[in-house]
Amino acid sequence: MSTVSPGILLVLDGWGEGPADEGNAIAAAKTPFLDRLRSNCPTTLVGASGQDVGLLPGTVGNSEIGHMVIGAGRPVPYDSVLVQEQIDSGGLRTHPLLADVCVRLAEQNKALHLIGLCSDGMIHANVEHLRELLFAVAGHGVREVWLHAITDGRDVADGTAGAFLHRVEEYAAEAGVGRLASVVGRGYALDKAGNLALTKEAGLLVADGVGRPVRHAQDAVDQDDKGDEWVAPSAVVGDDGQPVGLIGPGDAVLFTNFRSDRIQQLADFLVEHVADRDVATISLAQYDTRAAIEPLVGRAPTGGGLAEELERHGLRSVRVAETEKFEHVTYYINGRDSTVRAAEEHVRITGEGPVDYRQRPSMNLGLVVRAVVENCQREDVDLVVANLANIDVVGHTGDFKATVSATAHTDRAVEQICAAAADSGRWVLLVGDHGNAERMLIGDGDARRPYGGHTTNPVPAVLVPAKEQAVVLADRTGGTLADIAPTVLTLLGCAPGADMSGQALWRSTGHPDAAQIVHCGSTGIGLVGAAFSVGSTATPIRLAHRLDALLRVSEDGASEVLCVHNGGDEPAAFVPARHLPDRPGTRLVFVHGETTTRARDEEIECVVAPHGHVWLGRVGNASGGGQI
Template sequence: MSAVRPGILLVLDGWGHAEPGEGNALAAADTPCLDRLRATPAAVLAEASGSAVGLLPGTVGNSEIGHIVIGAGRPVPYDSVLVEERIDDGGLRSHETLGAALDGLAATGGSLHLIGLASDGMIHANVHHLRELLRIAALFAVPAVRIHAITDGRDVADGTAAHHLATVEEYAAEAGVGSIATVIGRGYALDKSGDLALTERAARAIADGTGHRIGEPEEALATGGGGDEWVEPGVVTGADGQPLGPVRDGDVVLFTNFRSDRIQQLADRLYGELAGRGVTFLSLAQYDTEAPIPALVHRADAGGGLADRLAECGVRSVRIAEAEKFEHVTYYLNGRKAGPAPLEEHVRISADGRTDHRAAPEMNIDRVTEAIGAAARRADVPLVVANLANIDVVGHTGDYAATVRAAEHTDRAVAALCRVASGTGRWMLLVGDHGNAEKMLAGAGGVSRPYGGHTTNPVPAVLVPAPGQEAAQPTGTATLADIAPSVLSLLGLGPAPAMTGRALW
């Protein structure tokens, strides 16, 4: 094998492409470096959503599948697609584990608790999956179904929680079973920063009905001073004034999110308290929890990608990201394999306490940039893989002005990293994982609302060649599946057999 040609793979999270216009924070930002790079012949637009990456056609991309496909070098059927297939082919209705759990409730008079994000954002969950679960509960004559609705405001436009709660109630009425027992903002229920105090408030509302008491689910929305994401845990009461749906001994808890990373902290917390009381736990899709929670739908294999090929060739890499995106350049990029691969080093940049990203859109980008530079200057590290999180994380707040500033901080970091790459004789490949900040308004009924969710837009991918080298213009349609083969080609290595993507440069 010839000498490896060192480089940097840099993922700009949420870096999507759209024509300049209202709501396009990326076009409004002053980004001279990114503008210059995108104007070079080595720039291309890559598909990062829908079937190009393993999602349902027309489904927005997301960070999880984006990094999985970047690493796998091929589309990987996403968990949401697999769930849809099991709904369409009747697999959920005939699932032995689910059937046994529901038969038990019908015999004992216990309750089924459905816990998940109540929106159709298709990033972590799809509220429409709830419809099938309620129908199945009715088929099995489950006496009571308690729905613990998590409001969104991040994957969908803020201010749409009332609409989605109404959808849940419509599905329950249609099935003839089910009622909303708690309403909790995702800031509490889906925390993944390790802030256990937030998770505790969500857990207490679900487990024993501790929280702000409300007569109707929609009343909870008045407490969302920080938008739908931060709706205070609300507990719906019955005619007797008591909580409608605490979890009782012998009940069944089913988590309805299809994506693991944000629900697993709550899932582990509830399992730790309730499993010893005879409560059965299930998840709609496979989770990475510490607790042994059986999944109704198992995930597709994402192995045989970039990490495996690097290990096979004895190539060292360093993975760098802020805590928000650290799992994406490690666990997800590596085909959902826990722990560092052989010859792989991890550098996690953690924030000091909880940060308001609207007030500090720079996040920790300076520290991330410094860490990338330190790794790039090491002769024993052929590949540095890093994620700049600002555009996506700040974009999710829906704050247009803050997202413009986040893009400008990102541009300055990229300019600095271009100098690092040049000074260390490295090529650098920049790519978005999905769209976000290029569309920060969403409308319905002629009304535009701030939008912090993802998009179906393509993402830029651009190669900054090493000093003394040139990069030809890519031809044909590009997708995220082409990134791993491109990285391996730039390193001077061949692709892995499982990869279906092609080298763009």
């Protein structure tokens, strides 16, 4: 093993923080181990949506941008943001590539086919972009425009597909061009698990009108009872009973999703299927397809991230995830770079299981845990990066009970991984990539319904230090996913990369200064046991208005614990060293609860949230403190 401090970065997909109400599947689940970690280990909440990660303000986070920002160490302007900038500037309507395609179609009386997800979930697409595109092509004189709608039910609430189809029809009427030609659920059209049979059904529908005939697009939704995600491939037919909007010779196709991963399988199929029809194919944003598809909007650079820094320092990493999230811990966390570096190993976990995750919320989690444990026991591996997919993948089904079960399975998996990490001398950094399962109901009263989409909530970040590892609490408040890569590198013993704007949330130190507050990975049971034992003393202290404390001192005076509670409605601050005075050979340690720290002159000041608490102690430099 290298001289660095080895660790595990564990991404709990869809692990958000929200009110513990009836729609919070995470709060409803039995998670004793995660609860204990969050109570006893350094913990904070970090932003995972909107401008914190490079999205438009108020936009929910997602796995792709979440892992990209985790890896980049800085917010990355997302494709949806770059598209919106083009719209706001008027650049999309005058884009030379779009203009060239449209002028040819208008001159040759050929059709344009717009294909994309029909919702405003802002994860893969935004139906509002379709409106702008319709106005753009109308302005270039294209007379025949066919719309091939992919219904959602995952990024937005199930049962909303009909409303979105109606909105598309309104956009077409407003622009004076465009008609719905086909409707299919995203379960078919946006498969990315390699199920080419599903992709083929969607592709033949769009290209050749092969599917269930319907007179009106709305009929496709009304006739289906499997939810918006699995609307059967449905072709709109004319008065003659024949499907309309087939892709003909000389036509053009424009894919309207701004996110690549789920549309690219369909895109590759269609390009190959219509290869003999002289069809021009372009996309709204850049895709990672085998076929050469020219985009209207490019990408922001993502280099200089975690993968490059690990390589520069000669550190070996192993990436582990189930198929559903494998690209996220490899391709996306590496800055949308498919290169497998020499000191990088990729472990894709596959296994048999139903397509409907509600039937098996554990997924293949046992295999993921086994792979993580095996690799964290290797002395040549400095960092294991793994994704536990269950909370997010099952949460997307909108099934509350199944998601509660998925969360409980995740809790047990984290416990096994942390046990293996402790045995092998590794720290573990847990973090969510976006919110999801903490909000599974939306609406009020009779309009209340299940929700399987993402949220704008912050996500937890929890550090489980290695045994005898001292961790200095961050001298800051807040944080975002951009801080994760700098934290990982700092814990490993390396400086953050020059291109990273994020800052380490915590840092490891072998010799903490007595004035600093540290969290030690070795057990703190002895410290607390002594301070609360028979013969110990308890002295009440008023630190500030509504900020009260109890100073526990062991009978021999060697162990001290200051138990602080904020009974007010505002944050309150105190200086620990004034109540746990410095003695030679001792240091302040974090024991329990939650606090943020900040510098006050030459002292460290702790801030306690309203109605929050924190326990701090003073121990000798050779003693343990922290995790109980």
